[in-house]
Amino acid sequence: MDTRILIADDHSMFADGIESILNEQEGIQVVGKCYDGASILPYLKKNEIDIILLDVNLPEKNGIEVCKEVIAAFPEMKILAISMFNQESYVTEILKNGAKGYILKNTGREELMQAIQTVTEGNTFFSKDVTQTIMRGLMNERKGGTPSKGFIPKITRREKEVLKLIVQEYTTQEIGEKLFISLKTVESHRSSLLAKVSVRNTAGLVRKAIEHKLLD
Amino acid sequence: MDTRILIADDHSMFADGIESILNEQEGIQVVGKCYDGASILPYLKKNEIDIILLDVNLPEKNGIEVCKEVIAAFPEMKILAISMFNQESYVTEILKNGAKGYILKNTGREELMQAIQTVTEGNTFFSKDVTQTIMRGLMNERKGGTPSKGFIPKITRREKEVLKLIVQEYTTQEIGEKLFISLKTVESHRSSLLAKVSVRNTAGLVRKAIEHKLLD
DNA sequence: GGAAGTATAGGGGAAAACCCTCATTTTCTA
DNA sequence: TAGAAAATGAGGGTTTTCCCCTATACTTCC
Numbered sequence: 455m456d457t458r459i460l461i462a463d464d465h466s467m468f469a470d471g472i473e474s475i476l477n478e479q480e481g482i483q484v485v486g487k488c489y490d491g492a493s494i495l496p497y498l499k500k501n502e503i504d505i506i507l508l509d510v511n512l513p514e515k516n517g518i519e520v521c522k523e524v525i526a527a528f529p530e531m532k533i534l535a536i537s538m539f540n541q542e543s544y545v546t547e548i549l550k551n552g553a554k555g556y557i558l559k560n561t562g563r564e565e566l567m568q569a570i571q572t573v574t575e576g577n578t579f580f581s582k583d584v585t586q587t588i589m590r591g592l593m594n595e596r597k598g599g600t601p602s603k604g605f606i607p608k609i610t611r612r613e614k615e616v617l618k619l620i621v622q623e624y625t626t627q628e629i630g631e632k633l634f635i636s637l638k639t640v641e642s643h644r645s646s647l648l649a650k651v652s653v654r655n656t657a658g659l660v661r662k663a664i665e666h667k668l669l670d
Numbered sequence: 671m672d673t674r675i676l677i678a679d680d681h682s683m684f685a686d687g688i689e690s691i692l693n694e695q696e697g698i699q700v701v702g703k704c705y706d707g708a709s710i711l712p713y714l715k716k717n718e719i720d721i722i723l724l725d726v727n728l729p730e731k732n733g734i735e736v737c738k739e740v741i742a743a744f745p746e747m748k749i750l751a752i753s754m755f756n757q758e759s760y761v762t763e764i765l766k767n768g769a770k771g772y773i774l775k776n777t778g779r780e781e782l783m784q785a786i787q788t789v790t791e792g793n794t795f796f797s798k799d800v801t802q803t804i805m806r807g808l809m810n811e812r813k814g815g816t817p818s819k820g821f822i823p824k825i826t827r828r829e830k831e832v833l834k835l836i837v838q839e840y841t842t843q844e845i846g847e848k849l850f851i852s853l854k855t856v857e858s859h860r861s862s863l864l865a866k867v868s869v870r871n872t873a874g875l876v877r878k879a880i881e882h883k884l885l886d
Numbered sequence: 887g888g889a890a891g892t893a894t895a896g897g898g899g900a901a902a903a904c905c906c907t908c909a910t911t912t913t914c915t916a
Numbered sequence: 917t918a919g920a921a922a923a924t925g926a927g928g929g930t931t932t933t934c935c936c937c938t939a940t941a942c943t944t945c946c
Contacts, residue, residue, distance in 0.1 A: 465754070465775040467782060471687015478690060489776075538681070559681040560705075566683060610892060623874040625932065638895045645934075646892095655902085656933075658839040660876040826922060841902065854925045861905075862922095871932085872903075 456483040457574050458502060462520070463509040463536070464489050468559075472507065475563050482570070491515030495523055503531070505574050508553070510537035510544050513670045518548050525552030534573045539665055540583050555579035609650060609668055616643040618669055621660050672699040673790050674718060678736070679725040679752070680705050684775075688723065691779050698786070707731030711739055719747070721790050724769070726753035726760050729886040734764050741768030750789045755881055756799050771795035825866060825884055832859040834885055837876050 459476060463469040466489055473484040486501060488494045491512040497503075506524065510517035517535060524531050534555040535548045545556050554573045557566065558581050565581065572579040609617065619629045626644065630637045648654070651662045663669055675692060679685040682705055689700040702717060704710045707728040713719075722740065726733035733751060740747055750771040751764045761772050771789045773782065774797050781797065788795040825833065835845045842860065846853045864870070867878045879885055 466778045467752075467773075467775045468684055468687060470779045470782075471684060471689075471691055473687075474690035474694060475687055536683075559683045562682045563686045566686075612893060620873050621877055623870045623877075625871070627932080635893080636895055638897090639893070641934080642893080642895075648934080654839045654934090655841070655872070657836050657872050657876045660873045661837055661839075661880065664877065664880050828923060843902080851923085852925055854927090855923070857904080858924075860903080864904080870904095 456481055457570070458483055458485045458504045459570070460484075460486045460488065460494070460497065460501075460503045460506045462488040462491070462494050462506060462512065462517075464513050465509075472566075475566070476570075479567060491517065491520040494520055495527060498524065498528060498531070505532040505534060505570060507534050507536055507570075510535050510548055511539070511665070511667055513667050516666065518544075518551055521548050521553050522551040532573050532576070534569055534579070540581075541665065545580075545584055556584050557581045558583060609647070613643050613647055613650075614668065616640055617647055617659070617663055620644070620647075620656065621663055621669060672697055673786070674699055674701045674720045675786070676700075676702045676704065676710070676713065676717075676719045676722045678704040678707070678710050678722060678728065678733075680729050681725075684725075688782075691782070692786075695783060707733065707736040710736055711743060714740065714744060714747070721748040721750060721786060723750050723752055723786075726751050726764055727755070727881070727883050729883050732882065734760075734767055737764050737769050738767040748789050748792070750785055750795070756797075757881065761796075761800055772800050773797045774799060825863070829859050829863055829866075830884065832856055833863055833875070833879055836860070836863075836872065837879055837885060 459482060461469045461472055461484060463472075466487075469487045469489065473487060476482050476484050485503065486497055488497055492515055494506070494508075508517050508521060512520065517537075521533055521535070524533065529552075531552075533553040534557065535544075535553040536557055536559060537544055538559050540558055548556065554576075555569050555578055557569050557579070561569070561581055569579040569581075615633060616629055619632060624632065626637055626640045630640045633640070644659075647659055651659060651666075651668075653659050653662060675698060677685045677688055677700060679688075682703075685703045685705065689703060692698050692700050701719065702713055704713055708731055710722070710724075724733050724737060728736065733753075737749055737751070740749065745768075747768075749769040750773065751760075751769040752773055752775060753760055754775050756774055764772065770792075771785050771794055773785050773795070777785070777797055785795040785797075831849060832845055835848060840848065842853055842856045846856045849856070860875075863875055867875060867882070867884075869875050869878060
């Protein structure tokens with residue numbers, strides 16, 4: 455029986471490409487594609503799938519949340535995470551939530567095949583680069599003593615508005631004028647944002663906003 | 671005779687995927703792939719190519735520079751730009767430099783085929799989203815009167831070091847300590863960076879740094 | 887029908903970023 | 917090897933961000 459694969463990535467050109475690569479292979483069959491996080495769980499309820507290739511950085515509902523939900527509903531599901539970013543918080547977080555592997559988008563096709571096979575068999579696969587990241591993460595782990603989180607906050611509607619304007623280079627003053635609220639209110643939102651995404655300053659805020667696709 | 675295609679993208683999984691899609695098609699043949707900007711021109715000198723699928727956001731030497739060089743050496747070369755970002759400055763700039771089309775990575779395979787065919791025939795193709803962006807750009811154009819640039823700077827070695835640390839949330843003070851230079855020197859570099867990428871503040875700097883892959 | 891969460895807003899202060907001008911040394915490169 | 921570009925640094929100022937604290941009105945959810 456073929457290994458049945460679901461591809462979940464919001465870039466359809468990428469998803470189509472992977473599909474095309476995989477369908478050339480023996481014993482593998484791409485049976486579905488999802489272009490956003492929300493449609494994955496409904497799909498799984500109607501179709502038999504062996505392994506999900508899951509983009510970590512999905513818009514709306516991100517890959518980590520999706521992963522958690524999927525594992526909750528289908529504890530045996532094999533999930534191979536795929537991402538542009540080789541960042542420790544992503545890797546550890548999605549693994550905590552049940553993913554069985556993590557590869558980067560600059561992975562070649564042989565390695566991709568190997569990863570799929572490994573995960574399908576119930577084992578775990580990491581790209582070489584990712585392994586290094588994890589190791590580096592483990593090194594730095596328990597030293598500051600921080601509970602070591604580093605991700606998914608829940609941004610409110612208003613905070614997101616403010617965040618978008620920050621990324622567009624507006625100052626706090628200007629944001630207040632645009633949204634018809636006081637400078638102090640904007641400052642409050644900024645503070646919450648810094649705390650929620652756990653960064654020190656605007657630079658980190660903008661970086662995480664982009665990496666975590668907080669701007670849709 | 672088949673249309674001979676060169677794919678230039680640093681994410682090999684993506685490049686492989688596109689290759690796989692295209693090789694399924696009649697009359698099309700992917701004859702090469704480049705994973706960075708520097709290897710494109712040498713490749714073209716040794717191989718006959720009809721059309722290049724060029725990622726705008728290549729590391730090291732970006733897509734726009736590559737495009738310029740390629741057109742300088744091969745004025746008749748057909749270039750179809752592909753990007754994650756639907757941003758006006760990218761679109762207009764790469765078109766100025768000789769690209770014949772611009773599509774996003776969330777483009778489906780039918781549209782991709784259509785784009786390739788269109789461009790190969792010497793015509794111009796834009797994704798629907800991109801067309802809107804261009805229109806919006808034209809609207810806002812000649813009103814501030816700015817010479818309307820909006821991009822490619824040449825970041826020096828030291829500036830890049832500083833930039834990386836900024837993105838990693840270090841303050842000017844800390845950057846100075848890390849690089850063993852004075853706070854004032856770091857400020858100088860920050861100023862140059864703001865000017866070169868033409869943004870107002872750190873938020874814009876970080877955004878552009880990521881979008882333009884200034885951090886490799 | 888409270889409790890939790892969100893949006894609002896203020897005071898006050900410290901730190902950081904931003905801006906301008908200028909000058910010296912080092913390093914590339916034509 | 918001379919000039920350009922890059923890296924260094926300073927003085928002195930303004931603006932913005934960040935960080936405490938507190939506090940009220942409104943929504944939403946259990």
